[in-house]
Amino acid sequence: MKSRRVVRRREYLGKGWKLGTLEINQVASTFAAEIRGIDASSPLSARDLDALIGALDRYGVVVMPDQNLTPDQQISVSEQLGPLENSDEGSPSFRKLRENLQYVDGRVSEISNLAQGKGLLEESDVRRLFTFANQLWHSDSTFRPIRARYTTLSAVKVPESGGDTEFADVASSYDALSDEDKEEIKDLMGVHSPTVVMEAMGATRPDGGGFVSEYGTQSRPIVDIHPGSGRKVLNVPSHCSHIEGMSLPEGRSLLTYLREKATLPEFRYRHVWSLGDFVIWDNRSTLHRACRFKERKEARQLVRTVVQDA
Numbered sequence: 001m002k003s004r005r006v007v008r009r010r011e012y013l014g015k016g017w018k019l020g021t022l023e024i025n026q027v028a029s030t031f032a033a034e035i036r037g038i039d040a041s042s043p044l045s046a047r048d049l050d051a052l053i054g055a056l057d058r059y060g061v062v063v064m065p066d067q068n069l070t071p072d073q074q075i076s077v078s079e080q081l082g083p084l085e086n087s088d089e090g091s092p093s094f095r096k097l098r099e100n101l102q103y104v105d106g107r108v109s110e111i112s113n114l115a116q117g118k119g120l121l122e123e124s125d126v127r128r129l130f131t132f133a134n135q136l137w138h139s140d141s142t143f144r145p146i147r148a149r150y151t152t153l154s155a156v157k158v159p160e161s162g163g164d165t166e167f168a169d170v171a172s173s174y175d176a177l178s179d180e181d182k183e184e185i186k187d188l189m190g191v192h193s194p195t196v197v198m199e200a201m202g203a204t205r206p207d208g209g210g211f212v213s214e215y216g217t218q219s220r221p222i223v224d225i226h227p228g229s230g231r232k233v234l235n236v237p238s239h240c241s242h243i244e245g246m247s248l249p250e251g252r253s254l255l256t257y258l259r260e261k262a263t264l265p266e267f268r269y270r271h272v273w274s275l276g277d278f279v280i281w282d283n284r285s286t287l288h289r290a291c292r293f294k295e296r297k298e299a300r301q302l303v304r305t306v307v308q309d310a
């Protein structure tokens with residue numbers, strides 16, 4: 001087997017890079033890459049895994065077209081990246097809401113508007129809430145004690161139009177902040193909770209009550225350092241409800257300002273799904289959101305795993 005040094009040797013192809021056996025083409029101005037030459041349906045060699053993690057450190061979002069993974073294959077490749085979040089071990093009420101639509105294994109879930117993989121969800125189905133809540137910029141599971149390192153999505157059904165996923169590069173957007181802004185936020189801690197997003201959507205539980213976080217809240221730095229790239233990143237997802245030591249309005253005013261800076265159009269990549277696409281993103285260096293589509297008319301089904309930052 002070739003050494004790690006050989007894997008890391010990069011060859012410029014004119015439009016992209018060849019890294020080991022992988023061909024890597026950046027697809028947005030500051031981040032996000034399409035990777036070819038990898039077969040995610042079989043166990044990745046140490047070399048490909050190393051190159052994939054290197055690409056995630058560098059590009060934040062990695063798109064692998066034409067993979068057509070089964071849920072079991074998706075679980076296997078995800079587990080090569082780290083331990084998986086398991087909805088069977090999540091909080092009981094969110095687990096109920098998130099109830100897997102088709103899969104019984106808690107390591108895999110669906111982003112889907114299909115009931116049991118068949119007809120569209122009833123208009124009153126509470127699971128539709130996730131379709132709406134995911135339209136706010138976020139980073140996965142920052143409100144849980146163990147946040148998400150990577151999320152993977154595999155496209156099983158895609159609508160005729162809309163339903164894209166948009167990503168923002170929060171390392172480059174941090175770099176673009178003024179020195180004054182960087183100084184102001186350098187030591188701040190944000191407080192994360194799942195309920196703030198439900199409140200922002202005006203959502204109530206089926207019984208009409210409000211949402212309560214069974215995870216409590218999590219304090220996380222507003223400016224974090226990405227361990228893979230060493231770059232500073234802006235950690236301001238919509239689940240960040242307020243800032244420690246600031247009044248609610250003052251903290252929310254600053255968070256709104258920073259979220260706008262974090263998601264400026266020049267730091268975005270919009271992924272238009274094709275059947276069989278397999279996309280992995282690093283939640284520590286990106287924000288993401290789902291884009292609207294005609295969810296009362298068309299089916300959209302993406303299979304999802306979450307690799308814990310553990």
Ligand SMILES: O=C(O)CCC(=O)C(=O)O
Pocket residue numbers: 111134140151163164165166288289290291302304
């Ligand atoms: O449905 C999408 O496009 C995004 C899904 C999402 O927000 C998530 O998996 O956390």
